[in-house]
Amino acid sequence: MISTSFQFRPALLACTATLLTLSWASAAEPIRVVFQNSRSIPLDAVSLQGENVVIKTASDGFNVGQSFPLATADHIFGExxxxxxxxxxxxxxxxxxxxxxxxxxxxxxxxxxxxxxxxxxxxxxxxxxxxxxxxxxxxxxxxxxxxxxxxxxxxxxDPFTALGKALLLPASSKVEARETALRDLTTDNLPADLCAYASFFRGNVLKEAKRAEEALEAYLAVPCLFPSGNMVINAAAEIHAAEYLATLNRREEAVALLNSAVRDATGTLLSADANKRLESLK
Incomplete structure (x- = not known):
């Protein structure tokens, strides 16, 4: 059972407000390449040529044409x-x-x-x-x-190429072939984001085939087994799972999933969809 309660303590609220303020303040800053010596340059001022980062626009003390080994680029910084x-x-x-x-x-x-x-x-x-x-x-x-x-x-x-091939299978293909191709991409040794996408689309295939119990299991696997895959994928799966749970008169669980989807997909059409579904369950 997923808890329907979700409360912030005052200290956490204050922390959240501070973090949001910092995030908004830095939102306009360009994404930057940070080198191992801590110097940085806007990403749009460089190009990648083979194993080198090449400066294409003079900026921050870097000159056009300068070249640095890719290995010296430590990380990307920015929103x-x-x-x-x-x-x-x-x-x-x-x-x-x-x-x-x-x-x-x-x-x-x-x-x-x-x-x-x-x-x-x-x-x-x-x-x-x-x-x-x-x-x-x-x-x-x-x-x-x-x-x-x-x-x-x-x-x-990369294993994502296998996901692309699985999704390219035409709708006219046998359900078993499409479902199996996606199920094979939900194993523990694969990246969480790949597993989350594959499980979600497997749920869609099973839903189209009217295999409700299996579809519900596939959708629930996304936030339960692969939560670190992506918050938006979690939200999409939670919405589909909530739809099934509502038809089974498991309203409390459906509401909990929809509340989670609203949070997980903030700023997207999925959040708005989840809110509408919550209203319909009142």
């Missing part, structure tokens, strides 16, 4: 691009074309940071790959899958 969460929400609600309008510019603007720790490119690129797969654009799935694989330290194809 997460605002379009990522809304873009992911659109992917998860079956609106891939709208999602790509938000995600593609981020993929382009953050590409130079793809191989630097703490980058925002990878998350946007993975969501965009899924959007391309939902559109049936196999060429883009292959292209972006290669970029993602090249940006990860592990040898070979």
């Amino acid at each position: 997460r691009p605002e379009g990522i969460n809304p873009g992911i929400a659109l992917v998860l609600t079956g609106k891939p074309a709208d999602a790509l309008k938000l995600l593609e510019p981020i993929v382009v603007s953050q590409r130079a940071s793809a191989r630097i720790p703490g980058n925002h490119w990878m998350e946007a690129a993975k969501a965009a790959l899924i959007a391309y797969a939902l559109e049936g654009n196999s060429a883009k799935v292959t292209e972006l899958g290669k970029e993602i694989s090249d940006a990860t330290p592990a040898q070979g194809a």
Whole structure:
């Protein structure tokens, strides 16, 4: 049973307010590449050429044409691009074309940071790959899958390429084939975000096949087994799970999941959807 209570202590409220103030104050700051010597430069002032970070725009004491080994780029600093969460929400609600309008510019603007720790490119690129797969654009799935694989330290194809292939299976394919392809991507040895996406879309396949009990289990697996995958994926799964629980007269659990979805997906259409569903359960 998921608790329906969620209260902040006064001290936590004060801390939260402080953190929000700091976040808003720094929101306008450009995303920066921070080198191991603590010097930094705006990301849009550099390009990645092979194994080197090359300065393309003079800034912060760096000159055009200077080149530094990629290994000296310690991390990326700066606010997460605002379009990522809304873009992911659109992917998860079956609106891939709208999602790509938000995600593609981020993929382009953050590409130079793809191989630097703490980058925002990878998350946007993975969501965009899924959007391309939902559109049936196999060429883009292959292209972006290669970029993602090249940006990860592990040898070979990144497992997200397998998710793209699974989602490219046509709706006319047997339910068992589609469901199995996605279930195979929910094992403990795979990244949490991959497992969360795969479990969510497996839930969708089972829901379409009217296999309600299995679909509910797949949706609940997202926030219960892979909570660190992504808060927005959690919210999307919680909304679907709440829908099933409400039909089973398990209203308290449904309300708890919808309240969680409102928090998890703040600033996206999923949060608004969860609020509407909460109203209907009153």
